[in-house]
Amino acid sequence: MATDVEANGAAEPVLEVAPGPHVASGSLTTRRMMGDVLLALLPLVVVAVALFRQAALLQMAIAAVATVGGEALFARWRGRRATLGDGSALVTGLILGLSLPPGAPWYVGAIGGLAAAGLGKAVFGGLGQNIFNPAMVGRAFVMIAFPAALGAEAYLAPAAAAATTGATPLTALQMTGEVAPLGPLWLGLTAGSVGETGALAALAGGLYLCIRRTAAWQIPTGMLLAAAVIAGLVSLAGGSFTPAHHLGAGALMFGAFFIATDPVSSPLTPKGRFVFGAGTGALVMLMRTLSGYPEGVMFAILIMNAFTPLINRATIPTPVGGPVPRRA
Amino acid sequence: MSAAATALPGSGRIARGVRPDTRKALAADAPVEALPAPPTVTLPLVQHTGAPCVALVKSRDTVEADAKVADTDAFVSAPIHTPVAGTVQRAGVVTLPNGRHLAAIPVKTAEGAPGPEAVYADVLGGDWPLDDADGRDPEDVLRAIREAGLVGQGGAAFPTHVKLKPNPEKPVDTLLVNGCECEPYLTADYRLAVEAPAAVLAGARLAARACGARAIFVAVEDHLHGARQALRGAAGPTDITVAEVQTRYPMGGEKQTVRAVLGRTIPTGGLPLDVGVVVINVATAAAIARAVQRGKPLTHRIVTVTGGGIRTPKNLLVAIGTPYRALLDACGGLTEEAARVVAGGPMMGFAIGDLDAPVTKGTSGVVALTRADVRHAAETACVRCGRCVDVCPLNLVPSRIALAARHKDWDLARRYHMAACMECGCCAYVCPASLPLVQLMRMGKAQMPRETGG
Secondary structure (H helix, E strand, O other): OOOHHHHOOOOOOOOOOOOOOOOOOOOOOHHHHHHHHHHHHHHHHHHHHHHHOHHHHHHHHHHHHHHHHHHHHHHHHOOOOOOHHHOHHHHHHHHHHHOOOOOOOHHHHHHHHHHHHHOOOHHHOOOOOOOOOHHHHHHHHHHHHOHHHHOHHHHHOOOOOHHHOOOOHHHHHHHHOOOOOHHHHHHOOOOOOOOOOOHHHHHHHHHHHHHOOOOOOHHHHHHHHHHHHHHHHHHHOOOOOOHHHHHHOOOHHHHHHHHOOOOOOOOOOHHHHHHHHHHHHHHHHHHHHHOOOOOOHHHHHHHHHHHHHHHHHHOOOOOOOOOOOOOO | OOHHHHOOOOOOOOOOOEOOOOOHHHOOOOOEEEOOOOOEEEEEOOOOOOOOOEEOOOOOOEEOOOOEEEEOOOOOOOOEEOOOOEEEOOOEEEEOOOOOEEEEEEEEEOOOOOOHHHHHHHHOOOOOOOOOOOOOOHHHHHHHHHHOOOEOOOOOOOEHHHHHOOOOOOOOOEEEEEEOOOOOOOOHHHHHHHHOHHHHHHHHHHHHHHHOOOEEEEEEEOOOHHHHHHHHHHHOOOOEEEEEEOOOEOOOOHHHHHHHHHOOOOOOOOOHHHHOEEEEEHHHHHHHHHHHHHOOOOOEEEEEEEOOOEOOOEEEEEEOOOEHHHHHHHOOOEOOOEEEEEEOOOOOOEEOOOOOOEOOOOOOEEEEEEHHHHOOOOOOOOOOOOHHHHHOOOOOOHHHHHHHHHOOOHHHHHHOOHHHOOOOOHHHHHOOOOOOHHHHHHHHHHHOOOOOOO
């Protein structure tokens, strides 16, 4: 069109055309979310190392290396660029390591990490596509493959540091009806998986995640609430564990804040997240009280992961102003 | 929040939304400057939502300033007038930033066009009596608005006379004048409210008269103190309420403003009319006053030229049809860091591909963004973090809708209410994976087959 105004001599910068919005908050990236999780895991890692020394370090290192390596390997096989930069594989590996018993043989973490990266994630199409929590897929895989290495006996193995060797509080409850004192239970001075014993540490890191909104607060809230209510009923019915015991025991706190909150395998909407959390908490209590397993966090989360698409479908929010009217 | 704001029927707030850096300080204190008429103005034949106009003039015709050059009989349309006296050139085609290719009439400006002071005095200066609305026949007001070619100046450019025409089935009780200007960077509405508050209020009175509204509210965001003071000062002890609302994007969206100020919820797919409200932009209100009280058509408007990529941000009063390039030149031109020039605001505006395209009736700003502003991380996988759900002002699930649109799964898109999306861009603004959510939804809405039967 008109060229009358083009007489401006200065060289013009090249202008690009792109769809809006033309600005982005930039404060949040997938990588930063994963960095947040790593930071929030720090208290748990400190407790784990303090309790189990090199056994803890070894479990975390083996699982992390195996998961990250597995991610790179499977990405290569699929002809994709490895997405290690986002830190998601590292988070998966670390959570897997923290969920293993300190005395597990080295190949358990290694195979678990490969299963987490491969069966947990790559087979579904990589980050964002997996239906189940990859760390829990890895853990379930090794639990079924090596029952002896992950059963109650694993926590008695001599590799674990002296102070905390013995049956886990939940196993003890199931076997002998013995009730662990609350203080050591919450501080983590009990037998258990590398990173699950420090309930207080998990709570601290988890609250940080919720405040940063990297984890959706509705999930741990729903999960702990449901577990507490059911634990209360059980205790009224004559159970020897109070709700405070149940919340502090096993992987409940760790699972509520760090495992169930995996965004990929949990629902999208606030309401859906609460339902998901409550369902997980209820399943944990169901397994703890009625099943042969002393603990149930892993299976509870995997089962609820399977329900995530259904929960999403059932909790589609109504738009402001009501649903879109159907055209006549 | 002031006492007056808490007395509103609504809460003054919106749910969800985002708070981008407003960057309004760049141009907020720059008084409106009139830009001299360019050598040629280019007038596209569609500058509104509705039927295209047909040219009333032909090449080599001589036209006076304010002469009507295009019109149509269609109801939902608005005539087009030339801002300058001059000679009509051969009709051509322009591509507007929104991607539409439109026939356009160029008018070569004759010698002796009025200078900047005269233009400013003509458009914004002088007295704007607030008390003459009641004596006017609503029909006359509507006719004057139609003849002046008024369209909504907030962006959608819907013909104003259509919006204001009383509908016996849907009576209107409230007129809401929208001065929220929630888009970052833009200060055109703010400067108008500061410099010509009486014009805004006089226009509001006339609009209320035309549509039959009894109550008048003017909404401004609570950080725009100057606008609030000027409007309250000009309103005096009248029935006009200047409402302060929370500063939050997209407060200026019709649904959001109506809910924040009046506490009424516009149904999905509906209009403010469905809840007894008519919403007009402050610039539209001022243009109504000028059209009715002075018989002048819509030929000029205030455009904010701002952003980190412009040397001297300004608020310019420009002739409609002026090329964007002339606006940039009047502000010292682009800096070396400029990477993208946007017509409108950075959230919902369109990137300009051709700087020779003309300013139209709906152009509220030109924002030159720098390389750092528009730097966008590469798209990564959606991790379903749900941030988009947390910020969607309409309570939708944007990531689901966008992915349904990408895979053309129309059942899923419908189930998630895709058609309710207003493309405000909050979701894409926060997305950690840099998904082009708005683009996907726009594409989906355009491609989704219409429902049959039902």
